[in-house]
Amino acid sequence: MDEEEKPEAIAEETELEEAKAPDAALEVKAEKKELIEPEHPIYKQVSELTFGMLSPMMIKKMASAKIVTPELYDKEGYPVDGGLMDIRLGVIDPGLRCKTCGSKLKECVGHFGYIALARPIIHLNFVPIILTHLRCTCRECGRILIAQDKIDKYGEKLKQFGMEKGEEQMRKKVKEIISKAGGKCPHCKAKQFKITVEKPTTIFEDDKRISPIEIRTRLEKITDSDVELFGLNPKATRPEWMVLTVMPIPPVTMRPSITLETGERSEDDLTHKLGDIVRINQRLFENINAGAPEIIVEDLWDLLQYHITTFFDNEVAQLPPARHRSGQPLKTLTERIKSKEGRIRHNLVGKRTNFSARTVISPDPMLDINEVGVPEIMALKLTVPERVTEWNMAHLKKFIERGPKKYPGANYIIRPDGKKKKLTEETIEQALEELQPGYVVERHLMDGDIAIFNRQPSLHRMSMMCHRVSVLPYKTLRLNPAVCFPYNADFDGDEMNLHIPQTEEAIAEAEILMLVQKQLISPRYGLSVIGCVQDAISGNYILTQKSFAMKREEAIDLLAQVGITEPSRLPRKETVTGKEIFSALLPEDFSYSGRSKSSEEPDVIIESGKLISGVMDKNNLGEGSGLLLRNIHKKYGEQVAVEFIGKVFRLGIETLMRRGFTTTVSDTDLPEKTDSEIKRLLEASRLEVEELIKSYKDGTLEAFPGRKLRETLELKIMEVLNRARNEAGIVVAKSADRSSHTMIMALSGARGTTINLAQMSATVGQQALRAKRIEKGYKYRTLSCFERNDMGPEAHGFIKNCFKKGLAPAEFFFQAMVGRDSLMDTALRTPKSGYLYRRLANAMQDLRVEYDLTVRDASKRIIQFMYGEDGIDVSKSEAGKINVKRIISEVTGE
Amino acid sequence: MNKKIDVKKHILVPKYQKLSDKEKEELLQKYNVTTSELPRILKSDPMLAGVGAKPGDVMQITRNSSTAGRNVFYRVVVNG
Numbered sequence: 002m003d004e005e006e007k008p009e010a011i012a013e014e015t016e017l018e019e020a021k022a023p024d025a026a027l028e029v030k031a032e033k034k035e036l037i038e039p040e041h042p043i044y045k046q047v048s049e050l051t052f053g054m055l056s057p058m059m060i061k062k063m064a065s066a067k068i069v070t071p072e073l074y075d076k077e078g079y080p081v082d083g084g085l086m087d088i089r090l091g092v093i094d095p096g097l098r099c100k101t102c103g104s105k106l107k108e109c110v111g112h113f114g115y116i117a118l119a120r121p122i123i124h125l126n127f128v129p130i131i132l133t134h135l136r137c138t139c140r141e142c143g144r145i146l147i148a149q150d151k152i153d154k155y156g157e158k159l160k161q162f163g164m165e166k167g168e169e170q171m172r173k174k175v176k177e178i179i180s181k182a183g184g185k186c187p188h189c190k191a192k193q194f195k196i197t198v199e200k201p202t203t204i205f206e207d208d209k210r211i212s213p214i215e216i217r218t219r220l221e222k223i224t225d226s227d228v229e230l231f232g233l234n235p236k237a238t239r240p241e242w243m244v245l246t247v248m249p250i251p252p253v254t255m256r257p258s259i260t261l262e263t264g265e266r267s268e269d270d271l272t273h274k275l276g277d278i279v280r281i282n283q284r285l286f287e288n289i290n291a292g293a294p295e296i297i298v299e300d301l302w303d304l305l306q307y308h309i310t311t312f313f314d315n316e317v318a319q320l321p322p323a324r325h326r327s328g329q330p331l332k333t334l335t336e337r338i339k340s341k342e343g344r345i346r347h348n349l350v351g352k353r354t355n356f357s358a359r360t361v362i363s364p365d366p367m368l369d370i371n372e373v374g375v376p377e378i379m380a381l382k383l384t385v386p387e388r389v390t391e392w393n394m395a396h397l398k399k400f401i402e403r404g405p406k407k408y409p410g411a412n413y414i415i416r417p418d419g420k421k422k423k424l425t426e427e428t429i430e431q432a433l434e435e436l437q438p439g440y441v442v443e444r445h446l447m448d449g450d451i452a453i454f455n456r457q458p459s460l461h462r463m464s465m466m467c468h469r470v471s472v473l474p475y476k477t478l479r480l481n482p483a484v485c486f487p488y489n490a491d492f493d494g495d496e497m498n499l500h501i502p503q504t505e506e507a508i509a510e511a512e513i514l515m516l517v518q519k520q521l522i523s524p525r526y527g528l529s530v531i532g533c534v535q536d537a538i539s540g541n542y543i544l545t546q547k548s549f550a551m552k553r554e555e556a557i558d559l560l561a562q563v564g565i566t567e568p569s570r571l572p573r574k575e576t577v578t579g580k581e582i583f584s585a586l587l588p589e590d591f592s593y594s595g596r597s598k599s600s601e602e603p604d605v606i607i608e609s610g611k612l613i614s615g616v617m618d619k620n621n622l623g624e625g626s627g628l629l630l631r632n633i634h635k636k637y638g639e640q641v642a643v644e645f646i647g648k649v650f651r652l653g654i655e656t657l658m659r660r661g662f663t664t665t666v667s668d669t670d671l672p673e674k675t676d677s678e679i680k681r682l683l684e685a686s687r688l689e690v691e692e693l694i695k696s697y698k699d700g701t702l703e704a705f706p707g708r709k710l711r712e713t714l715e716l717k718i719m720e721v722l723n724r725a726r727n728e729a730g731i732v733v734a735k736s737a738d739r740s741s742h743t744m745i746m747a748l749s750g751a752r753g754t755t756i757n758l759a760q761m762s763a764t765v766g767q768q769a770l771r772a773k774r775i776e777k778g779y780k781y782r783t784l785s786c787f788e789r790n791d792m793g794p795e796a797h798g799f800i801k802n803c804f805k806k807g808l809a810p811a812e813f814f815f816q817a818m819v820g821r822d823s824l825m826d827t828a829l830r831t832p833k834s835g836y837l838y839r840r841l842a843n844a845m846q847d848l849r850v851e852y853d854l855t856v857r858d859a860s861k862r863i864i865q866f867m868y869g870e871d872g873i874d875v876s877k878s879e880a881g882k883i884n885v886k887r888i889i890s891e892v893t894g895e
Numbered sequence: 896m897n898k899k900i901d902v903k904k905h906i907l908v909p910k911y912q913k914l915s916d917k918e919k920e921e922l923l924q925k926y927n928v929t930t931s932e933l934p935r936i937l938k939s940d941p942m943l944a945g946v947g948a949k950p951g952d953v954m955q956i957t958r959n960s961s962t963a964g965r966n967v968f969y970r971v972v973v974n975g
Contacts, residue, residue, distance in 0.1 A: 855926060862932045871963035881962070 053237025057247045064115035065089045065101045068250050071280040073268065085275050086253055090114050093257040111252025116278070118246055119285040120302050121213040123202045125310045125317065127243035132198060133172050134220060134231060134240050137179050140206070141191035143222025145230055146179045148187035152230070159230060168232030175230060200319045202306055213306075217244040248309065250275060270331040274312045274323060281305045356383060356501040358478075363492055365479040366654050370531060370647045371517035373454050373468035374479025375446060375499065377408055380472045383501050384412050384443035385450055391438055398436060400444045404429050408445055408472070415441040446470055446501060451508050453500040453515060454480070456488040460838060463487035463523070463530055467515035483537070483650050484517060486624040487530045518639035524876040528631050529642070532624035533650050535751050539662060539742075540653025541583065541617040542749035547602065549579030556582050559659065563651045570610075579656075580612040586648050587612070588637055593629055597621060598750050605629075619750025622649060631879050668743035669762035669805050675736040679729050679763045683801050686725035687794060690718050694792050714792070719767065719774060722799055726766030730759035737762075765800035765808070768819040774798055775815055784811055902941050909958035911942045914969070919953045922969060936970035948972045 066089040073086045080086040089100045091111030099109040123131065138145055145152070155178075163171030184193050194207035204211050220243070225235040233240065256269035268276075285301045311323045314335035322330040338344050358379045365374055375383070389397055403410035405424050414432050415421050417439040424432055436442075446452075448471050455465040466487070473479060478497055485491060502508045513519070523530045533541065543549060551559070556577045557568045563586075570585040571577055584607075593607040598618045605615030607629075615621075621629040634642035671679070696702040697714045704713045734755040737744050746752045760766065768775060775798035781789040787796040795801070798815040802808050808816060847859040854872045856865035868874075875881050902908060914922065923929065936943065936954055948954065952972045960966035 853926065857932075860932075861928075863926065863928060863934060866926070866968060867963070867966070869962050870960040870966040873962070 051234070051237050053234060054239075054242045055249065056239065056242050060113075060115050060247050060249045063113050064249065065112040066114040066250075068114045068116045068275075068279055069283070071276045071283065073272070073276070074266075085250065085272055085279065086258070087114065090250070091252045091254040093253050109254070111254030113252055114250035115247050116250060116282060118248060118305070119282055119289060120298075120305070121217050121244045121246050122248075122306050122309045123204075123213050123216070124243055124245055125201060125313050128198065128202060130172075130231075131216065131220070131240070131243050132196065132204070133176065134223065135196050135204070135206075135216065137175055137231070138219070138223050138227065139186035139189060139191055140193060140219065142186060142189040143219065143227075144186065144188040144224065145175075145227040146186060146193065147175075147230075151178075156230065163232045171232045201317050202310060213244050217241050217246075220244065245309070248278070270325075270333060271312075273325075274308065274331055274333055277308045277323070278305065278312060281308055354500065356503055358383060358499045359496055361477050362490060362495050362497045363477040363479055364482040364485075365473075366482055366537075366651060368471060368479060368481045369469070370481045370483050370643050370650075371468055372471045372481065373452055373499065374473040374477075375452070375470050376476045376478070377472055377474060378476065379478075379499070380446040380470075381405070381408055381410075382412075383446040383499075385446060385501060386415070386441045386443050386503055389436060389438050389440040389442060394436065394438065397442045397444065398433055400442060401429060401432050401436065409447050411442050411444040413443040415443070446472065448472055451502060451511050453502065453511055454478075454488075455498045455500070456490050456495065457498075458835065460842075461487065463520050464489075465515065466517045466520050467511040468517060481647070481650070482534055483531050483624075483646060485534065486532070487520065518643040521634055521639055521642055522631065522876050523625065524874075526625065527875040527878045527881050528625050528627070529634060529646070530624055531643070531646055532626070532630055533619075533622040533646070533653055534624070536657050536662070537650045537653035538617075538619050538622055538749050538751040539746055540656040541622055541649060542745060542751070543660065543662075544579035544652065544656045545583050545612065545615070545617045546579060550576045551579075551582075553577050555659075559652070559655055560585055562655050563648050565648065583617060583649075583652070584611045586645060586652060588633065588641065588645075591633065591636065593632055595621060595628055599748055616749075617649075618748070622653075623750060628879055635879070662742055664742050664746070666805065668738075668741040669758065669803075671733065671762050672736055675732055675763075678732055682728055682732070683725060683764060686721050689721050690794050693717050693721070697792075715774065718792075718794070719769075722767040722794055726756075726759070726764060729763040729766075730756050733759040733763050759803075761804045763803050765803060765812070765816065767794075768798035768800060768815045770798070770819055770822055775818060777818075784814065786811055903944075908942070909956050911946070912955045912957070913946055913948055914953045914955050918955075922953060930971045933969055933971040935973045937975040938972055939975060943972065950974050 066087045067083065068085060068087065069083040070081060072081045072084050074084075075081050080088050087100075088097060089112060091101075091109050092099045092104075092106050095106050098105060099112075101112045102109055147155075159171060159174060162174060185191070186193060197205045197208075199205065204216060220239075220241040223240055228235040228238075228240060231240075251271065253272075256271040256275075258266050258268045258272065261267055281301060281304050285298065285305055288298055288301060307320065308323070310317060311320060311331070312333055315322045315331055315333040316336060323333075324330050336343070341347065358375075360376070360379075368374055387393070387397060397411075400409060400411040401414065401424060404426065405412045411424055413421050413423055414436065416435075422428065422432060448469075450470040452468055452470050453465055454468045457464075459465055464487070466484070468480075478499060480488075480490075480497075488497070490497065502511050517531070521529050521531060553571060553573075553575060556571055559582065560566075560568060560571070565585055568585075570589075572581055587607065587610045589610040591607060591610050593605070595605045595615075596603050597605050597615050598620045599616050602615050605617075605621060606613045619626060621627045630642065630646065633645055693702065693714060697710065702710060702714060702717075704710045705716065708716070737755075737758065739745075739748065743753070743758060744755075747755050747758060770777070775783055778784055782791060783796055783798070795811070798819070800808060800812040800816060802812060848856055848864055850868045851857055854868050855863050856868050857863055873881065873883065903911070926932075930951060930953070933953065938948065938950060943954070946954075950972050954970045954972065956968040956970060958966055958968065
């Protein structure tokens, strides 16, 4: 984030003041609107912003106290007038009133003070700019070291350049022009000397030190028109203001002292540092007035410079950091703001949420798809505010009676004046008595409440969906496995977050916009993002196969388990088929035709709520595939669609539960005939490769266009070996028992492929490293067990064994090579692509589709004349298309 | 081989056409925009060579689209 969003052309002044400079400020020029009636808040309209530095005048003007003494409190413990805790600077003690604005603690935001410095001090953060000014202006006359005619000629161009590339670049350009000009002032012909710095704040001219007083007078001499050439606006920023003569004292409210248990007061780090500054400043004053020797004055001056520098930044490389007595460095202004623990990243960007929870997730298919299981321990802490009315008072009183420890109780009551009262054993009694309409009771989370559920990375709008709460025992958050897909969650230790909306508006909004069923259709491809997974697919596949049948009573029991208690949709027969059971879930007037994965019954036909042919597999029930779920959603609405998915899911699982489902090693056993066929196949391809190598050596091999002979050979060998693996796969798939559980998973699309099966039972095949055969290792060979220059399949990572038989040592090593490579690849690619996606999402975040279907950005510029070039809202389409045929048939005839 | 290739004739390059003043007015009217809100094309763009387009002119680009089949796009000519 930080690196990516650095706007190019911020004014130098802005950049500096944002982080570091307390004496740089922004002035708001306000246009006064006509007087408004006193009851209404008086407001000003911002017409213009000017960025600049605080002038000494401004510092004095905004100060409400001049600080003259380092003492904090007098003997009575009352703040000293003119001290650093002066009550004109704001209140931090309860009961006191601010002398400046008259308001109490928390109401008064605090007021600045100032100290007049005995001698000018260089501001640490402006050293580079001060240097530029000194080097580029004449030491005698103060003019910029560019001849007048050149200024007239290039001045405007330079300013234009500054507007485009930023002040930093503009100053560089000025320096360039001057370095060409040579060592004399073109205006008064005075000789110029080299100016150097000894970090952090000591400046030398020709090896003689120049004091801040001298520097300040030089900066004062620069004319306003020359200042502009340095990219500063002389009205808001005079260069001499970069050398401090007065310093603002921050209000006490930003450096409050804390009272320890012993009654001792402990001051803030900033107050400590300011105390040092004021003390040394006073001593410097006294010494100057007493006419002390110059060495003493200069020593004190340097000390003051050190204290002021560390007040701004205590981590300056060349300076020893100022420390507490305990030796721990003080945290001054810069340290407060920057880095991960600083104000910006810790407090502003990294805000924390109340009424939220996070733990490990686990699956529970008996929950509805739009439910989330919340552990009771969480439900005791997470609360929902409920407003007391005449009608629900008795109801809410019961919650208060049960108190904070007994579920479902209440943790707090809020009085109409906003006062929050914690419920404890002792306060329950009193709370019950005072409760009346207008109070708010924060009762425990209960079944049916609304919660927003989220898993990071939230790349999607489906990464945050609204669920209904179901309070459950144990300690994990639970969700229906069907919603894993949109969250991209699994249960290998994933954690998820839960948020409980706290106002009626927030609850309504979450419910209307974010509920799971509202998010069903993906705006990316227009299909359901929620469908059956894994066992649910296997189960439905088995259920809807032709051969499946069960007794009617059993079927009724099965359906009851799924949630259908009304068995009238089952045909009145002794035994019913699986398809008939499945049909009981379908809406009664639903018709559909589609295709399934399987080659046995490829056509899926549903007529008026009856599955006539076809098996249910991943193509129809899976997430993001097939129009079955999409059409149900379209015709019957989201409620029916989620309920349907939930029921189908449970039906699949329940079927498997009753039937039994497992996978065994014997699923990978091959008949003898197949085994020998695969052997023959591998032998044939080995010979083919040998033949190729021979022709390569003979010189009879012909090169592919644009390829070297060696490359051609490699390509041809790769092709032969890959073909061998694929053919082995086909042979295995053909011979395998289609009713074995491993095959059922592969055929239904629930898990695994026939290639996985072939790798287990026939041959693992060629291992490829970056789309090539393995070539790394020793000189002229991959491993020392091969001969040099062996181009055969075995020597370059072809694994002819299968996983069941076991791999040869060399084969195992090749497999490990490729395995490690792909592991590293995914580990490195994930963050890279994540960052790429983030940048893309941020760049496009304010594009929107207008009513005229154009896509425009925030400034209403046209990006696309027709959204997606076809103007289709994908989330309202069927897989990105409009099915005109279906619409016509529906409108005309049905 | 040193014969200059005319990029306009390349198979992947869509059709460019300059809009007449009347057509341009109609376009701006239709989308309720000024030329500053239209996408831009540099005057130095190779596709504008020989068209004689001045800054402020609008080019109509007709290209093939994977979603809509054919898509019409407009760009306003700017200096550069």
